[in-house]
Amino acid sequence: MSKKVKVNILRQDSPDSASYWQRFELPVEHGMNVTTILLRIAAMRTTLDGDKVSPVAYDACCLEEVCGACSMRINGRVRQACSALVDNLLQEEPEITLEPMTKFPKVRDLVVDRRRIFEGLKRVKAWAPVDGYGSRGTPDRMSQADQEEAYPLSRCMSCGCCMEACPQFNDRDDFIGPHAVGQAILFNTLPAGKALADDRLDALAGAGGIAACGNAQNCVKVCPKDVPLTISIAKAGRATTFHTIKRFLKS
Amino acid sequence: MTNVTGLYAIGEADYQYHGGNRLGANSLLSCIFTGLFVAPGIRGYIDTHAVDIPSSLLDGRKKAEQDRHNELVKSNGSENPRTLHDELGDTMTRNVTVVRNNTALAETVSKVAELKERYKNMGSPDGGNWTNQSVAFARALDDMITMAEVIAQGALMRDECRGAHFKPEFNIASPDAHDDAGLRQQAVEWCKKFHAKNEKWLKSTVADYNGGDVQYAYEEVDTTLVPVRPRTYGLKGAEIIEEVWQEQFVKKTTAGTA
Numbered sequence: 296m297s298k299k300v301k302v303n304i305l306r307q308d309s310p311d312s313a314s315y316w317q318r319f320e321l322p323v324e325h326g327m328n329v330t331t332i333l334l335r336i337a338a339m340r341t342t343l344d345g346d347k348v349s350p351v352a353y354d355a356c357c358l359e360e361v362c363g364a365c366s367m368r369i370n371g372r373v374r375q376a377c378s379a380l381v382d383n384l385l386q387e388e389p390e391i392t393l394e395p396m397t398k399f400p401k402v403r404d405l406v407v408d409r410r411r412i413f414e415g416l417k418r419v420k421a422w423a424p425v426d427g428y429g430s431r432g433t434p435d436r437m438s439q440a441d442q443e444e445a446y447p448l449s450r451c452m453s454c455g456c457c458m459e460a461c462p463q464f465n466d467r468d469d470f471i472g473p474h475a476v477g478q479a480i481l482f483n484t485l486p487a488g489k490a491l492a493d494d495r496l497d498a499l500a501g502a503g504g505i506a507a508c509g510n511a512q513n514c515v516k517v518c519p520k521d522v523p524l525t526i527s528i529a530k531a532g533r534a535t536t537f538h539t540i541k542r543f544l545k546s
Numbered sequence: 547m548t549n550v551t552g553l554y555a556i557g558e559a560d561y562q563y564h565g566g567n568r569l570g571a572n573s574l575l576s577c578i579f580t581g582l583f584v585a586p587g588i589r590g591y592i593d594t595h596a597v598d599i600p601s602s603l604l605d606g607r608k609k610a611e612q613d614r615h616n617e618l619v620k621s622n623g624s625e626n627p628r629t630l631h632d633e634l635g636d637t638m639t640r641n642v643t644v645v646r647n648n649t650a651l652a653e654t655v656s657k658v659a660e661l662k663e664r665y666k667n668m669g670s671p672d673g674g675n676w677t678n679q680s681v682a683f684a685r686a687l688d689d690m691i692t693m694a695e696v697i698a699q700g701a702l703m704r705d706e707c708r709g710a711h712f713k714p715e716f717n718i719a720s721p722d723a724h725d726d727a728g729l730r731q732q733a734v735e736w737c738k739k740f741h742a743k744n745e746k747w748l749k750s751t752v753a754d755y756n757g758g759d760v761q762y763a764y765e766e767v768d769t770t771l772v773p774v775r776p777r778t779y780g781l782k783g784a785e786i787i788e789e790v791w792q793e794q795f796v797k798k799t800t801a802g803t804a
């Protein structure tokens with residue numbers, strides 16, 4: 296008989312209702328990941344106790360760990376369902392446990408409202424302004440050193456893992472989140488992004504900016520893309536200090 | 547803009563990235579480019595051309611979609627959308643990717659027709675209205691079945707190899723003679739066949755679907771800017787084919803399509 300896996304899922308029907316656990320059991324397939332588990336459950340719809348249930352709601356898109364949509368807590372650790380392989384998980388724990396991220400409002404089952412990730416990016420203007428790009432000519436070439444610094448930051452996929460792990464990212468504080476610090480530094484490094492550099496430093500120096508970070512370094516440990524978040528945080532600290540002094544002297 | 551005024555298809559849904567041009571992977575960079583490029587166009591359209599659509603028209607459409615949704619939420623047949631989707635995926639992946647043959651394509655067309663019938667006996671796995679992913683998926687599946695039908699039928703009707711779509715039954719054999727004269731003669735034959743199949747098949751398949759049977763038609767391809775040339779990538783005898791093509795066929799093709 297083929298190997299089976301037991302999966303415990305923390306479900307919740309709507310944003311305000313109570314959560315509850317359900318247990319499923321299904322055959323392990325070759326190369327199976329957690330997203331496939333959820334697909335199979337949607338097809339079988341039966342719990343271990345034999346109850347007929349609605350499919351588990353979850354988010355997914357790229358299925359190759361580049362979009363960041365499928366983040367959830369898998370065996371207590373926040374990561375992507377699509378890159379979490381069942382075989383590897385079973386080497387660590389006998390069963391698999393899935394819960395939604397805790398730092399974002401619940402929508403249903405494993406789906407959370409991830410808007411705050413993007414609000415953080417908007418607050419630091421994490422984009423290159425492109426209106427009228429045609430008439431602005433070619434941006435300056437980047438130095439090799441800048442490229443090497445920018446590339447690891449550009450791997451961020453707005454997945455929310457660093458926010459889930461960060462003690463300062465909660466519903467009491469207004470912290471923009473570690474990812475947004477990284478992206479502010481990225482766009483301040485890119486020639487095409489420099490036009491908004493001062494605005495970004497204002498946001499980093501302001502409320503919910505870099506001062507909210509307690510330097511616990513949890514973020515960098517959970518980032519699936521190895522974004523050098525703590526380096527960015529240190530850089531942002533220095534840059535905002537200079538920026539604030541400069542503002543002060545100018546006023 | 548699509549042929550529905552005011553409706554834009556942007557990114558991978560865009561005409562440009564489909565079929566012949568999109569065999570390998572996705573086209574993220576192209577998607578970003580069209581987004582960048584089309585957004586100002588949309589703004590311009592809104593400023594200059596947009597007209598108020600009578601609310602009666604919108605209300606009617608909204609009601610039709612809402613009815614469809616309600617019908618699916620309440621449906622209690624025996625088919626599960628995920629299972630139908632697995633079967634659709636299996637048959638399409640097996641038979642309608644790069645290497646295609648007509649027997650398998652014909653089987654696929656009937657399998658898709660079967661799935662279309664079974665779809666009518668759908669049972670919604672979820673009777674709720676909050677984040678009901680099953681219903682959203684069931685609706686998408688309906689479109690996937692239609693798209694699969696069009697792709698498989700379109701491929702079945704096209705008896706040739708084009709781009710990376712390889713139909714072994716219609717492959718034009720590569721030159722393999724050991725002497726130059728023989729090789730050249732074979733290359734001429736190759737080019738003749740290539741030219742003849744372009745006369746017949748250098749067309750885009752256009753499928754027209756209005757809820758009933760799909761109607762198929764063909765549309766000429768505009769070759770005025772990029773003249774037709776053999777796809778010799780990885781082909782044995784590529785050099786001699788290209789030489790012969792340049793010498794004997796380039797003008798012919800241009801004149802033929804002008």
Ligand code: SF4
Nearest residue numbers: 461508509511512514
């Ligand atoms: S270093 Fe700062 S941002 Fe990272 S987890 Fe700690 S408090 Fe959060």
Ligand code: SF4
Nearest residue numbers: 451452454455457518
């Ligand atoms: S920095 Fe890392 S953990 Fe944070 S959102 Fe980006 S990819 Fe995810």
Ligand code: FES
Nearest residue numbers: 356358360363377
């Ligand atoms: S589905 Fe995109 S990261 Fe998992």
